[in-house]
Amino acid sequence: MLALYYFPGNASLLPHMMLREIGAEFELRLVDRDQNAQKSADYLKLNPNGRIPVLVDGDLVLFETAAIALHLADKFPEAGLAPAFGTRERAEFYKWMIHLTNTPQAEYRAWFYPYEHVNEEAAAPSVKQAAERRLNRMFDVISEQLGDKTWLLGERFSAADLFLLMLIRWGRGMPRPPRSLPNLGAFAERVLARPAVQKAFEAEGLKAPLI
Template sequence: MYKLFYYPRNASWAPHMLMVEMGLRHELILVDRKSNAQKSESYLKLNPTGRIPVLVDDELVIHESAAIGLHLCENHPESGLIPDMGSLERPIFFQWLFYLTSSLQSELMVYFYPQRHTENPDEAAAIKQAQEARVTDMFALIDCELEGKNFLVGHRISMCDFFLFMFAHWASDFDKPPLSFEHLGRYLRDLAKRNSVVTASELEGTNLDIYR
């Protein structure tokens, strides 16, 4: 049985939704960020970066949410959540996965933690404002990509969709939130109805009312 070390709405959310989508037996283990449990000695033995999530698969321990997601998808190819080897959709899948997890997520982290990117506390608000504009432009690009499409890659849901849903939810408080975009907003509302998204969100105590 898989064990997922998680905290609600953190980067563990997408792997959690993936496991529910696949119907995998798993155990959720809460890492209490409020008490800084991700920096505890026992947790650092699992993930020396001190970040969430961690997946334990028998003797294998994996951190980084995208690596966890890929491991799950490749361990369970019958789920169809990653395009087949040799298909034309496979490189496009990796293109968007890396854009989401390397570019979009990284820019969001600067937005949420601006104080880590300056030695002058007075500059944090300006950094946050600039980052919101940068990330909004990235959502605008994705909005264009989703015109006439139900999913980000091909004609069926993939791992990328769960990661995009997670990152878009993180930006719900933006002046121009992802839901306000025509195609991205429609896409997010549709995903929010999916059983795996609903179930994982309920288990984590995440309210999805904004998508109704």
């Protein structure tokens, strides 16, 4: 039995889109952030960090979005969300998964939660601005690396593309949203056109603007 603890639009969106791509049976369990449920005693038993998502796979309880994504890709190889082990493409896949999780995703944490990085509340806007500047540079590089390729790995779609879509979406409220970069807007539309992605967005009740 697979169960995904989620909140609409949160990092849980990546494993959610993957589960839809895979066509696996799973249960979606809402973590009610409006009630701060991610910090409840019950949820902390699943993820002591109090963050979303968590995947329960039988008696395996996993936190960390990228770990969950890699596990799903490995568990359902027939879905083709990751290239074959030991190949050059697999190495490129790891590069993107690790880069996306520890560089832009981590930077978004400072952008969304700047107060976690300051002692004086008054400094939070400055932290947010600096995070935004760094995110802009990161997306410039990603856009350049993507170039005119269809997907991050070239002709081959993978979970890394779903990851990038989620990160593009998170910046939709920025003065210079990632979708406005030459290659990223068209890329995001391509990912959004996938029926599995549409199902995930619909199930989470995500409304326009989607990116």
